[in-house]
Amino acid sequence: MPAPSSAPVPYAAYLRVYEPLAAFPEPERAHWEAYARRGTAPTAQDELRRSLADLLPVPPVAVPVHESPDAFTAEVDGVVCVCPWRTRLRGWLSLAELPALLPPALLDAALPPVVRAQAADDYERWRKINPDARPWIRSAVWQVPVRWFALFSDKEREYVPGGQDEGGEGGGPRLRYRTPMVEARRRVARTLKALREAEDEGPLIDGLVDVGRWLEEFHPRSLVELDYGGLVHALTPEQLAEDRSAADVAQGIVALRAGDTEAAGAVYERLAERWRAVRNLQHAN
Secondary structure, X not given: OOOOOOOOOOOEEEEEEEEEHHHOOOOHHHHXXXXXXXXXXXXXXXXXXXXXXXXXXXXXXXXXXXXXXXXXXXXXXXXXXXXXXXHHHHHHHHHHHHHHOOOHHHHHHHOOHHHHHHHHHHHHHHHHHOOOOOOOEEEEEXXXXXXXXXXXXXXXXXXXXXXXXXXXXXXXXXXXXXXXXXXXXXXXXXXXXXXXXXXXXXXXXXXXXXXXXXHOOOXXXXXXXXXXXHHHHOOOHHHHHHOOHHHHHHHHHHHHHOOOHHHHHHHHHHHHHHHXXXXXXXXXX
16 A cells, blocks of 8 residues: 555646647736746645645635736747646536536535535636637646546656655655647547447447547647646555556557457556546545
């Protein structure tokens, strides 16, 4: 079992898009340019702590009243890129997923029906004014969806066992992948082609189509990142060091292209078992 951690829950992984400043219209572009220049961008842990703090009042705040002015930043080939948090929008989207994740009694205790209903009404009104809005960040609890790994190469894997990273943050481990948007889109297209030639339809195909459509909404010179986030605290150091899920997905696709469905099935089963064991920890004492 993993060692106890002081990191806050939930154990979530994130798929993020960092867009170059040129992708943003004014005055938003000027805001992010000044924001990045300050060099004081909060961390993922800061974002999580702020979100959890909203659950403490009575009644709890299901979705922030105001949109977050913060973002994650990265520099790609000398170009500043930002990934806006859009915490309010993501809160609304996550709220719609909760009934499938939590038992009704627990959900009602954490977020009473009247609170959820008010948040849903607020979202409907907001959506009419902002019909084209989309999040820069997707999240998944207690797993990394297999379809996300199709966007990356094993060579893009970055694993830091612990200690101090290049951003000056200390503490626990980090596992992430980063790739240019053009590569992510190309890999989605290749994977979809191989899957469709092997089978008519399925949840993996549907999920990849959804991710592909989402990626098309961003600037072609964006950076795509898969961050294991809090999941690193649900896995042992040995499991993290040995986890080569992106390589496994690539191996499975190569087998499919070669017509070796038996080998592809074995790879998929290995992946499914790995992440099934992680998801099972959600219900462990």
